[in-house]
Amino acid sequence: MQSHGIPRVAATTLDKSEQARNKERKQITQYQALEKDVVDRAELDAQVKAKDYSDATFRLTSQLLTQNPEYYTIWNYRRLILQHVFARELAADEAPSEQDAAAADKAGLPPAQHEVLLLIKEDLQFLIPLLKQYPKCYWIWNHRSWLLGTATKHLPAHSAVTLWHAELGLVSKMLGLDSRNFHGWGYRREVVLAIERLSSNGDGEKESGSGNMVESEFAYTTKMIQSNLSNFSAWHYRSQLIPRLLSSRNADTKTRQEFLDAEFELITRALYTDPYDQSLWFYHQYLMATLSPANKQAEPVLEPCGRAEQARYLEREIGSVREMLEGAEDCKYIYQALLEYSGRYLEVEAEGEKVTLEEMRGWLRELRGIDPLREGRWRDLERKMGL
Amino acid sequence: MDSLDNTSWDVVITGTGLPQSLLALSLSRSGKQILHIDRNDYYGGDEAALSLSEAEQWVKKHGGDASENADSAYSHATISHSEAQEEGAKKLGFSRAYSLALTPHLIYARSNLLPAVVSSRTHSQLEFQAVGSWFTVTAPPDGSSSQSRLTRVPSGREDVFRDDSLDLRAKRSLMKFLRFVASYDEESEQQRMKQLKSLPLSVALKQHFGLSSATAVAPLLALALPTVSEAETTMEFAVPRIACHLRSIGMFGPGFSAVLPKWGGLAEIAQVACRACAVGGGVYVLGQGVKNATHAEDTGDSKLRLELTGGEKVLAEWLVGCPRDMPSTISTHNMSRAASAEYMTKSISIVSSPLTSLFPPTAEGGVIPAGAVVWVESASSSSRSVRILVHSSESGECPASQCVLYASLRGDPSYLDIAVQHLLESLAERPKPEVLWRMQYRHHAEAEQPRNTTTSENVVTLQPLSTDIVLEDDVLTSAEQAWRKIMGDGAAEFMKFESREGVDEDE
Numbered sequence: 001m002q003s004h005g006i007p008r009v010a011a012t013t014l015d016k017s018e019q020a021r022n023k024e025r026k027q028i029t030q031y032q033a034l035e036k037d038v039v040d041r042a043e044l045d046a047q048v049k050a051k052d053y054s055d056a057t058f059r060l061t062s063q064l065l066t067q068n069p070e071y072y073t074i075w076n077y078r079r080l081i082l083q084h085v086f087a088r089e090l091a092a093d094e095a096p097s098e099q100d101a102a103a104a105d106k107a108g109l110p111p112a113q114h115e116v117l118l119l120i121k122e123d124l125q126f127l128i129p130l131l132k133q134y135p136k137c138y139w140i141w142n143h144r145s146w147l148l149g150t151a152t153k154h155l156p157a158h159s160a161v162t163l164w165h166a167e168l169g170l171v172s173k174m175l176g177l178d179s180r181n182f183h184g185w186g187y188r189r190e191v192v193l194a195i196e197r198l199s200s201n202g203d204g205e206k207e208s209g210s211g212n213m214v215e216s217e218f219a220y221t222t223k224m225i226q227s228n229l230s231n232f233s234a235w236h237y238r239s240q241l242i243p244r245l246l247s248s249r250n251a252d253t254k255t256r257q258e259f260l261d262a263e264f265e266l267i268t269r270a271l272y273t274d275p276y277d278q279s280l281w282f283y284h285q286y287l288m289a290t291l292s293p294a295n296k297q298a299e300p301v302l303e304p305c306g307r308a309e310q311a312r313y314l315e316r317e318i319g320s321v322r323e324m325l326e327g328a329e330d331c332k333y334i335y336q337a338l339l340e341y342s343g344r345y346l347e348v349e350a351e352g353e354k355v356t357l358e359e360m361r362g363w364l365r366e367l368r369g370i371d372p373l374r375e376g377r378w379r380d381l382e383r384k385m386g387l
Numbered sequence: 388m389d390s391l392d393n394t395s396w397d398v399v400i401t402g403t404g405l406p407q408s409l410l411a412l413s414l415s416r417s418g419k420q421i422l423h424i425d426r427n428d429y430y431g432g433d434e435a436a437l438s439l440s441e442a443e444q445w446v447k448k449h450g451g452d453a454s455e456n457a458d459s460a461y462s463h464a465t466i467s468h469s470e471a472q473e474e475g476a477k478k479l480g481f482s483r484a485y486s487l488a489l490t491p492h493l494i495y496a497r498s499n500l501l502p503a504v505v506s507s508r509t510h511s512q513l514e515f516q517a518v519g520s521w522f523t524v525t526a527p528p529d530g531s532s533s534q535s536r537l538t539r540v541p542s543g544r545e546d547v548f549r550d551d552s553l554d555l556r557a558k559r560s561l562m563k564f565l566r567f568v569a570s571y572d573e574e575s576e577q578q579r580m581k582q583l584k585s586l587p588l589s590v591a592l593k594q595h596f597g598l599s600s601a602t603a604v605a606p607l608l609a610l611a612l613p614t615v616s617e618a619e620t621t622m623e624f625a626v627p628r629i630a631c632h633l634r635s636i637g638m639f640g641p642g643f644s645a646v647l648p649k650w651g652g653l654a655e656i657a658q659v660a661c662r663a664c665a666v667g668g669g670v671y672v673l674g675q676g677v678k679n680a681t682h683a684e685d686t687g688d689s690k691l692r693l694e695l696t697g698g699e700k701v702l703a704e705w706l707v708g709c710p711r712d713m714p715s716t717i718s719t720h721n722m723s724r725a726a727s728a729e730y731m732t733k734s735i736s737i738v739s740s741p742l743t744s745l746f747p748p749t750a751e752g753g754v755i756p757a758g759a760v761v762w763v764e765s766a767s768s769s770s771r772s773v774r775i776l777v778h779s780s781e782s783g784e785c786p787a788s789q790c791v792l793y794a795s796l797r798g799d800p801s802y803l804d805i806a807v808q809h810l811l812e813s814l815a816e817r818p819k820p821e822v823l824w825r826m827q828y829r830h831h832a833e834a835e836q837p838r839n840t841t842t843s844e845n846v847v848t849l850q851p852l853s854t855d856i857v858l859e860d861d862v863l864t865s866a867e868q869a870w871r872k873i874m875g876d877g878a879a880e881f882m883k884f885e886s887r888e889g890v891d892e893d894e
Binding site for chain 1: 544545547548549555556558559560562563597641642750751753885
C-alpha cells in the first residue's frame with residue numbers, strides 16, 4: 001500500500017531472480033519454524049505458569065520481529081520479558097561488579113537504574129533499522145513509546161529527558177525522509193509533551209519555563225512547510241500550536257491581530273503559488289474558523305473576537321479569494337471557498353453589500369461545470385444556501 | 388605482454404571515450420573477444436579527466452589551430468600565464484590533487500544512463516553527487532563587474548513560494564507556466580505546444596503566460612541552458628529542457644535534479660565501464676589507434692584487416708569507434724575543418740575559494756551538493772550567454788578550499804573570462820576569490836553526419852557526445868544500436884546483468 005507516493009515499506013531491491021526466490025523460500029521456512037517455537041513457548045508459559053523469560057526466548061523474539069515487525073503478539077511477549085528483567089534488576093540485592101558500578105557512577109545513576117537504562121538503550125538501538133525499513137508500522141512506534149515511558153517511570157528526570165531529546169532528533173530525521181508520515185508527527189507531539197513535562201519544575205509553570213518548546217516547534221512547522229507546501233500534517237500541527245504560542249508570548253490585542261494578518265499573508269502567498277493544493281485551503285479555513293465563536297474546534301486568535309471582527313475579515317478574505325480567480329478559473333477550491341465564506345458573511349452581516357446572491361449562483365454554476373461528479377453535493381449546497 | 392600482431396578479434400573498439408566505453412560495458416558478458424584500444428596514453432578520450440601536469444601536456448598537444456588538429460575534437464588550447472596566475476600558481480595543490488574534466492556534463496536524474504548503470508551492476512563503483520542550485524548572474528549595463536548580481540533560480544513550487552523578488556501575480560503566472568511545461572507532451576497540451584513551439588521563449592512568456600519581467604524570464608532561460616542568444620531560443624528547444632529539469636527534481640532526493648560522478652565526471656564512468664569489460668575478458672591497450680583498415684571485400688574473407696599505429700596487424704569481425712578515431716580509408720568523416728564552423732569555447736578555472744554560497748543544502752536535512760549551475764546573462768538579447776558549471780572539492784576534482792569553474796560559450800571567446808569575473812564579483816566574498824590557474828580550448832562539434840554510417844558491413848560508428856553541457860539520451864541509444872548490430876538476433880537484454888559471484892547483493 002502506498003500513500004502520497006511513499007511506499008509503506010522503505011525501498012528494497014525486489015529482485016525476483018531464481019536465486020532470490022530460493023532465498024525467500026528458505027526465509028519463509030525458517031520464519032515458520034521460529035514462529036511455532038515462540039508460540040509453543042508462550043503456550044507453555046500459560047499452561048505451566050513457568051515463566052520462561054530466558055535470554056533464549058528474548059533472542060527468538062528479536063529474530064521473529066526482524067523478519068516481521070507487524071506480528072504484534074511477539075512485541076507483547078518481548079515487553080513481558082523486558083518487564084520481568086527490569087523488575088529483577090531494580091529489586092537486585094547483590095552488589096554490582098566494579099565495572100558496572102564505575103559506569104553507573106559516571107552516568108550519575110545508581111547501578112540498578114543504570115542497568116535498566118542500558119537495556120532500554122539496547123532495545124532502542126534494535127528498533128532503528130526496523131524503523132528505517134518499516135517507517136509506518138504501528139507496533140514499532142508503539143514499542144518505542146513504551147520503552148521511553150518505562151524509562152520515564154524508573155529513571156530520574158535528567159536521564160529520561162536525554163533519551164527523549166534523542167527521540168526528537170530521530171523523529172526529525174524520519175520526518176525528513178517522509179515529511180507526511182503521520183506516525184512521525186504524532187510521535188513528535190508525544191516527545192515534545194514529554195520533554196516539556198520533564199523539563200518543568202513539575203509545578204505547572206511550563207508556559208514560561210525553559211522547557212517550553214512551542215516557539216521552536218512553530219519554527220519547525222515553518223521549515224517543513226517551506227520545503228513542501230502540501231504538507232498537511234505540518235499545517236495542522238501549526239494550527240494546534242497557535243493558541244499556546246500566543247499565550248506563551250503574552251500576546252495583547254494588537255500583537256494578536258498582527259499575528260493573524262501575518263498568517264493570512266503567508267497562506268495567501270501559498271495559495272497564489274498553488275491554488276490547486278487542498279491542504280492550503282484547509283489551513284485558510286482554519287484561520288477563518290478562529291473568527292467564528294460558534295466553532296469549538298478553533299480557539300479564537302483575536303481578542304476580542306466579535307461580530308465586527310468576523311465581518312471585517314470575511315469581507316477582506318472574500319475579496320482576496322475573488323482576486324485569486326484570475327488565471328485560475330478552473331480551480332474548484334476557489335469557488336467552494338467563496339461560497340462557504342459568502343454564506344457565513346450573509347449570516348453575520350445580513351445587510352452586507354460585498355456579495356450578491358446572483359454572484360453566488362454564478363459560482364455554484366462554475367462549480368457544477370468543473371466537478372459534475374459531485375452534482376448531488378452541489379444540489380445540497382444550493383438548497384442549504386437558499387440559492 | 389605478447390604482441391598484438393596477427394591476433395584475431397570479434398570486436399575491436401577504438402577510443403575509450405564514453406560512447407565506446409558504454410559499448411564495451413554492454414558487451415562485457417557476451418563472451419566475445421574484445422580488443423579495446425585508445426591512441427592516447429590515458430583513458431576517457433574526449434571525455435578524459437586530467438591532472439594538472441596531464442592538462443599541461445594535453446594543452447601542448449592541442450595548442451594549434453583547427454587544421455593542425457584535424458583528427459581531434461579540440462584545438463586552440465592555451466594555459467594562461469598572467470601575473471595573477473603566476474602568483475596564484477603558488478597556491479595550487481600538487482598535480483594529482485586535480486582531476487579536471489574536459490567535458491563536464493549535467494546528468495539529469497531522468498537520464499537513461501543511470502538505470503543502465505544500475506542494471507549493469509556498475510553503480511557500486513561510482514559515487515554520484517548532487518548538482519543542487521541554479522543561479523543567474525545579471526550583467527551590469529556598463530560592463531563593470533562590481534555591479535553583478537547573483538540570484539538563485541527557483542526550481543519548483545516551494546522555491547517560487549519563497550522567492551521574494553516575485554510578486555503574487557508573477558508567482559501565479561510562473562507556476563502556470565511550470566505546470567504547462569511539466570505536461571507539455573501530454574495530449575491535453577499538444578495543441579497548445581504546437582501553436583507556441585516556434586516562438587522565442589521570451590515572447591511566448593510575455594504574450595501567453597503574462598511573464599515579462601526580467602526576474603521571471605532569466606531563471607527560465609537558465610534552466611533551459613541554450614547555447615544561442617535569448618532571441619533565438621525557441622519554445623521548441625526550451626520547453627523540453629525545462630521539463631527534463633522539473634521531472635528530475637526529487638527523483639534521487641529532495642531539492643536537486645541532476646548528478647555528477649565523483650572523481651572526474653564522465654571519465655570515471657568510462658573507466659568503470661572499461662574495467663567491467665576487462666573483467667569480462669576484454670583486452671586493453673593504450674597508445675594505439677587504428678591507422679589503416681581494409682574492407683572485407685578486398686580480402687575475400689569476412690573479417691577486416693586492421694593496422695594499428697604501432698604497425699601490428701590484427702583481424703576483426705567488427706570495428707567500432709567514433710568518426711574521428713576511424714582511419715580515413717574507411718570512414719567518410721570529413722577531415723576538413725572548414726565544414727564544421729560550430730565550436731564551443733570552453734575554459735577551466737581553478738578558484739582559490741570553496742564558494743560555499745553556491746552550494747546550499749538541497750533541502751531541509753538534505754545533502755550538500757557538489758555541483759552548481761550558473762547562467763551569466765549576456766549584454767543583450769541578441770548575444771549569447773555563458774554557462775558555468777561549478778564543482779566543489781567534494782567532487783574530487785580539486786583540493787579542499789578550492790573549486791573548479793567550467794565555462795562554455797558558443798563561438799567567440801572574448802566574453803568567457805569576463806563572465807567568470809562577473810560571477811566571482813557577484814558572490815561579494817572578501818577577499819575576492821581569484822583564479823589560480825586557467826586553461827581555454829575549443830571544442831568542435833561533429834560535422835553533420837547521419838548516425839552509424841558504415842561504408843562496410845563490419846564497421847559501426849558511434850555518435851560522439853555533443854559539445855553541450857547536458858548529457859543526452861542519444862549517447863546510450865547509439866551504444867544500444869551498435870550493441871544490437873554486433874550481437875545480432877537472440878541477444879539478451881541490453882545492459883542487464885546479474886551481479887558476479889562473490890559480490891554482495893544486499894542494498
